[in-house]
Amino acid sequence: MPRLLYLCENINFIVPNANIKLEKVEVMLPGCESLPDVIQDISPDLDSYYLVKRLPVVELVKEEFVKEILRKGHFTGISVGTRVDNHTVVAVLPSGHLILSVDKDLYQELGLSGKPSKYTGRNATRFVVEIDLFNANHSNGKKQYNRVLWSLKDRLNLTFNFIFSWEPINEEKVNFMQLTRLWDKYVLEDLSIVSHTIQKTQTTVVPKLSHNQSLVSTPGDGQDVSSIYEYIGTISCDANQVGGPGIYSSSYTCPEPCEEVKGITCQRWSGLISSEKIKQLLKALRSFVKSDAFVPWAALTVHGFDDSPVSWWRKEHGFHKNGCNLYTILILPDDTYWLYMAIGTNDECP
């Protein structure tokens, strides 16, 4: 049975992002009938990411790639079409780590050292191999480098369909030509972030959150942190059933106390989204909520890929029944935030 684990923290400073791959971002604004311009201007759909098909994994460990691309920007990539519970998954993190989640047979054939997965019981059937590409020993001529190259190319020529995004550190020039030169044998396709809007333009009720409200609810209180999170979920899932005490199909209602707003906008962007974009969105939402009196709070939800091999703080991630790894930041006008971290069954508590 899927296990529940989530944390709720009450903070008043911006939290740096955990190291999870970002697949979807949602912004929820009660009190707005459409996305405000200040958010539209930094919308992630202005960015793009890339798909490269049948890329050999060895291309990601070559010294030239590490020097020219990884060290000069934030490169994030993950294999697509692969499932973390029964295929081999490859991911590259901006910190310079290459993560391979492999099954037992492939691990034995590969010949690289790794750790057994925490989520497969006593007889490990999956292993996680982590290669630090920024390590001093990972350079031409060194034994470790030669071994990795030999395993990934000569021993087993692993290839994957891979999506990635790359943001150079120095903004003077985008050296994308360098990447196309290194990978000239492969086709790079430009993909755009897809955007989807859920809007409720009629008057709706939303939970009323008060200044300095404690996370620990008192007995008899209709509203607690989990019911607020459930409310955010109903908007995000575009709930279309009206519930209530006398209604047969659903008894779900908005948690009390609640207030009326003139509408809700929920904007979702799907694709490989960088953590820098999330920080920009967070900053913009923070100032927007403080400035607009009609918006009682805002919620920013970030979903990671279900099949990512790593999740919170580079710890192992497994799928189990749903593979969820997401967090929601609820922004209040008094500069406080509630951070919800929804942790999957096969994940460690951060």
Add this chain to the structure above:
Amino acid sequence: MEGEFERIVLKSPQYHYMMVQLDLFGAKANFDSDLFKNLIMKALKGLHGDVGGSISVDIIRFEKKSLKSILRVPSIGLVKVWSALTLYSSHNDKPCHFKVSKVSPHLPSLSVNSRDFTSELLLEKV
């Protein structure tokens, strides 16, 4: 005024959420949310009797055309509901089955499906 930092960890869910779809094998039927709920309660009573019938299942979202739905189920009754839906096989003497695609204690996680998203990415570019 700055509030104190608080951190709470919640481990016991009150509810689980299921994404289900009713497959009628091509047969046409006119369902609304009340009829859909009736079907679920029938499945529960059929397998688990009155105990199953007392589990309150809420429909959060219902799509009439595709017969996809998101249900809210009390966690203590999740196994009963899931097993009842899995084993329910006919409606009005016609074959049908419930497909349970996702189950999670976090409702926001049901709004997205990265496996479908990534497989669509690859399909478009073939």
